[in-house]
Amino acid sequence: MNWYEKLSQYFPIEEMKSKKHIETLLQERSDIYHKNEGPHHVLMYVETDQFIFIDYLFVSKDARGQGLGGKLIDELKQHNKPIILEVEPVDYKDSDSAKRLHFYKRADFKHAQTIGYNRRSLATNEINQMEILYWSPTSETEESILNKMKKTYELIHTYKDKEIYGASYQPADQVLKIDKNRKDGDILADL
Numbered sequence: 001m002n003w004y005e006k007l008s009q010y011f012p013i014e015e016m017k018s019k020k021h022i023e024t025l026l027q028e029r030s031d032i033y034h035k036n037e038g039p040h041h042v043l044m045y046v047e048t049d050q051f052i053f054i055d056y057l058f059v060s061k062d063a064r065g066q067g068l069g070g071k072l073i074d075e076l077k078q079h080n081k082p083i084i085l086e087v088e089p090v091d092y093k094d095s096d097s098a099k100r101l102h103f104y105k106r107a108d109f110k111h112a113q114t115i116g117y118n119r120r121s122l123a124t125n126e127i128n129q130m131e132i133l134y135w136s137p138t139s140e141t142e143e144s145i146l147n148k149m150k151k152t153y154e155l156i157h158t159y160k161d162k163e164i165y166g167a168s169y170q171p172a173d174q175v176l177k178i179d180k181n182r183k184d185g186d187i188l189a190d191l
Helices: 003-010 019-028 068-077 095-106 142-157 161-165
Strands: 033-038 041-047 052-059 083-087 115-120 127-135 176-178
Touching (some): 003 041, 052 142, 068 095, 127 142, 142 176
Parallel strands (some): 052 083
16 A cells, blocks of 8 residues: 555545645645655654644554554654644544544643634535644643644645645634633543
């Protein structure tokens, strides 16, 4: 299987960028968008001067539990910048969603509880709620994380969206917001 097949079999369609979108990012945004691939993993990430955003992290079932995912995260932590990623809320029918959250909790990620993230999928036309997790070597505020996430959304998620998909995603300010009244709580707390 090639790297895109691995990602698209693991991640839900509403979270997947098209192969054309990712290839365009790798070619045209190679200054910030990167692919780290091995026989048992695919890591797609953004690195700016201020932060790292993990777009996709896939570790094959054959290699899970052997420390490969942790090693990849530790390599990113060595850059000494905040690391941000998106996860879907826990789906108790999907054991992988809980395992992913356990993995990030063990890697010392925190849940950005006040950031609301609701985006319409161009693939399904449904509104999808996502959660933001982050790790930081310093005391990062959730507002700072929100601003970094908005930058990622504008630089990467919506890059040439109209050209590639024939439609545009909503503006970042509609998708990502601080909401101090969110009722969801810390999704990592009960793990």
